[in-house]
Amino acid sequence: MGLKIVVLAKQVPDTRNVGKDAMTAEGTVNRAALPAIFNPEDLNALEQALRLKEQHPGSTVGVLTMGPPRAGEIIRQGLYRGADTGWLLTDRLFAGADTLATSYALATAIRKIGDVDIVIGGRQAIDGDTAQVGPQVAQKLGLNQVTYAEEILKVEDGKATIRRHIDGGVETVVAPLPVVITVNGSAAPCRPQNAKLVLKYKRATCPMERPEEGTPYDHLYKERPYLTLNQWSVADVDGDPGQCGLAGSPTKVKAVKNIVFQAKESKTLTASDADIEGMIRELLDEKIIG
Amino acid sequence: MNNVFVYVEIEGTLVQEVSQELLTKGRKLANTLGVELHAVVAGTDIKGRVEQQILPYGVDKLFVFDAPELFPYTSAPHTDILVNLFKEEQPQICLMGATVIGRDLGPRVSSSLTSGLTADCTELEIGPYEDKKSGKTYDQLLYQIRPAFGGNIVATIVNPDHRPQMATVRSGVMQKAVYDGKARGEVVYPAVSEYVSPEAFVVKVLDHHVEAAKHNLKGAPIVVAGGYGVGSKEGFEQLFQLAKVLHGEVGGSRAAVDAGWIDHDRQIGQTGVTVHPKVYIACGISGQIQHLAGMQDSGIIISVNSDPEAPINQIADYVIVGTVEEVVPKLIKYYKQNSK
Numbered sequence: 001m002g003l004k005i006v007v008l009a010k011q012v013p014d015t016r017n018v019g020k021d022a023m024t025a026e027g028t029v030n031r032a033a034l035p036a037i038f039n040p041e042d043l044n045a046l047e048q049a050l051r052l053k054e055q056h057p058g059s060t061v062g063v064l065t066m067g068p069p070r071a072g073e074i075i076r077q078g079l080y081r082g083a084d085t086g087w088l089l090t091d092r093l094f095a096g097a098d099t100l101a102t103s104y105a106l107a108t109a110i111r112k113i114g115d116v117d118i119v120i121g122g123r124q125a126i127d128g129d130t131a132q133v134g135p136q137v138a139q140k141l142g143l144n145q146v147t148y149a150e151e152i153l154k155v156e157d158g159k160a161t162i163r164r165h166i167d168g169g170v171e172t173v174v175a176p177l178p179v180v181i182t183v184n185g186s187a188a189p190c191r192p193q194n195a196k197l198v199l200k201y202k203r204a205t206c207p208m209e210r211p212e213e214g215t216p217y218d219h220l221y222k223e224r225p226y227l228t229l230n231q232w233s234v235a236d237v238d239g240d241p242g243q244c245g246l247a248g249s250p251t252k253v254k255a256v257k258n259i260v261f262q263a264k265e266s267k268t269l270t271a272s273d274a275d276i277e278g279m280i281r282e283l284l285d286e287k288i289i290g
Numbered sequence: 291m292n293n294v295f296v297y298v299e300i301e302g303t304l305v306q307e308v309s310q311e312l313l314t315k316g317r318k319l320a321n322t323l324g325v326e327l328h329a330v331v332a333g334t335d336i337k338g339r340v341e342q343q344i345l346p347y348g349v350d351k352l353f354v355f356d357a358p359e360l361f362p363y364t365s366a367p368h369t370d371i372l373v374n375l376f377k378e379e380q381p382q383i384c385l386m387g388a389t390v391i392g393r394d395l396g397p398r399v400s401s402s403l404t405s406g407l408t409a410d411c412t413e414l415e416i417g418p419y420e421d422k423k424s425g426k427t428y429d430q431l432l433y434q435i436r437p438a439f440g441g442n443i444v445a446t447i448v449n450p451d452h453r454p455q456m457a458t459v460r461s462g463v464m465q466k467a468v469y470d471g472k473a474r475g476e477v478v479y480p481a482v483s484e485y486v487s488p489e490a491f492v493v494k495v496l497d498h499h500v501e502a503a504k505h506n507l508k509g510a511p512i513v514v515a516g517g518y519g520v521g522s523k524e525g526f527e528q529l530f531q532l533a534k535v536l537h538g539e540v541g542g543s544r545a546a547v548d549a550g551w552i553d554h555d556r557q558i559g560q561t562g563v564t565v566h567p568k569v570y571i572a573c574g575i576s577g578q579i580q581h582l583a584g585m586q587d588s589g590i591i592i593s594v595n596s597d598p599e600a601p602i603n604q605i606a607d608y609v610i611v612g613t614v615e616e617v618v619p620k621l622i623k624y625y626k627q628n629s630k
Contacts, residue, residue, distance in 0.1 A: 013439075098406065100400065100401060100404065127438075127439065128409075129410060131393045131397070131409060132400070132407060133397075135394060135395075135396075136398070136400070138365075139369075140401060145365050145394070145398065147365075147394045148390050166390045166391075167390050167391070167500070168301075168501055169498070169499045170497075170499055171498045172495070172496040172497040174493070175492070175493045249406075250404065250405055250449050251407070251408060251448070251449050252421070252450060253445055253446070254433065254448045255446040256443055256444070256445045257444055258443055258444075263604045263605065264591075264604070264606065264607060266604075266606045267607065267608050267609070268609045268611065269608060269609065269611070270610070271610060271620070273624075276617065276624055277620075277624040279608055280628055283569070283590070288569060288589070289512065289569060289629075
């Protein structure tokens with residue numbers, strides 16, 4: 001029997017290239033100022049989903065993401081690698097969400113998708129490093145959770161057997177479906193894009209990604225429905241605006257500051273024998289080293 | 291009511307150090323707020339075996355939940371315990387380790403109670419807050435301070451209107467100390483069946499394997515750390531020799547770990563181990579913020595770097611301008627010659 005799998009994926013700013021304009025005055029992230037990438041551990045999750053699809057004929061893999069219209073790119077990246085479909089949650093009401101409001105939105109969308117066997121995402125996103133969204137989605141849906149997964153060993157008889165990373169070791173657990181799984185970065189890397197699929201889906205867009213004046217490919221969108229990606233607002237998923245975005249976030253950012261380290265008065269030495277022996281004697285005399 | 295709670299993590303019957311660190315911090319927060327410090331621990335056959343590992347850190351009341359299948363940890367039963375206990379006790383603050391367990395449990399509990407949770411805090415303080423939009427003011431909120439954005443900024447997070455205010459903290463960030471003040475030290479053993487539903491035990495652990503840590507980098511008084519400037523895996527051999535003569539441990543920067551020159555579990559920095567040694571010898575480490583965040587509280591910092599402008603030199607007490615290859619053997623030689 002096929003499995004219905006939803007992959008949670010996030011478009012994240014590449015935190016390796018953070019500039020001064022990365023934060024807004026309100027302390028939220030200014031995403032427009034940063035290069036956007038597919039969150040690395042979400043790619044590990046996508047790979048586990050695609051493997052399950054191969055092992056269980058009739059399975060489907062859909063990529064669920066939340067973000068501004070340009071996050072449609074995450075769905076395309078998923079389609080290029082073998083996903084079947086995707087949904088972009090985009091609405092101004094979703095903006096400024098902390099992890100709880102994000103989880104509420106994703107859980108609402110998963111309910112709308114319906115009859116999902118496995119929800120799988122990366123352990124955490126590199127812009128926040130919180131690892132909270134997976135467990136919070138599971139709680140909101142009333143589902144079991146398995147975090148820090150390294151490999152889904154098998155799915156049979158309505159149960160998933162999963163090897164997971166724990167502090168100082170490993171653990172194997174069995175969880176009944178439906179289940180929410182988060183995947184650790186030590187899991188298998190994701191397969192590369194498939195050239196045929198890139199050709200098939202490269203014009204696939206969400207309606208909001210398309211310029212108002214139209215594109216040269218408008219006829220394609222009429223002929224090939226799969227080139228129009230699902231785009232959902234708060235109303236589309238029957239969401240409560242009060243639980244979305246900034247309004248639905250219990251945590252508030254009080255202050256943000258750049259890290260400044262207290263500079264010390266340091267002694268600068270050369271690599272000469274005299275300098276190094278002098279320092280060692282000084283440390284020994286002051287009993288700093290024994 | 292309105293006390294500070296710490297979720298205590300165990301492996302078998304051994305209380306984890308991160309929990310003792312949090313109890314120490316929790317005691318200070320409770321004193322500032324004028325409330326009690328409470329602790330909760332859940333496991334199997336732990337009654338009589340864990341209390342003395344917890345109470346000395348200044349706990350006023352300890353809740354011990356002891357039943358089959360509470361160890362190894364699974365998400366649902368431990369969530370049920372905390373959620374139902376917190377509904378009765380109404381804590382204002384809940385702290386847990388930013389461990390695999392804490393990061394699995396914390397978000398599940400926070401979602402159940404619709405309370406805010408901040409992951410991986412590096413500092414916790416109590417202070418006032420004014421919500422500029424509503425004009426409401428708060429006297430004593432928990433400031434949850436954490437690096438964000440790959441360690442490039444520090445954010446202070448507050449949870450004004452939801453309780454408990456929840457935070458996780460990584461191992462080694464706080465320092466544990468037995469409490470020298472007075473604490474009530476009451477211990478209670480609630481009936482687990484009144485807190486956990488039988489359906490919570492559907493996830494089964496088939497196999498649980500944990501190895502003791504191979505080193506004590508976190509608690510080492512002297513740390514020799516290598517970065518990209520060490521140049522090779524062989525180069526690290528010299529650092530191990532230096533650490534051996536100084537009775538210290540060896541760590542590495544993210545760059546050295548990524549290059550495969552040293553094990554991942556020896557990475558020092560925001561995403562690795564936080565260390566507070568008496569002496570920190572940084573060899574060929576440039577000093578990215580994410581690294582400095584894991585070692586800035588070291589006593590004496592010695593930087594060995596061929597680049598006199600390396601950022602780490604700013605916070606170093608001694609800067610030795612030279613290559614690791616040249617300087618480290620000399621450190622070994624002159625230490626051996628001059629120590630008794």
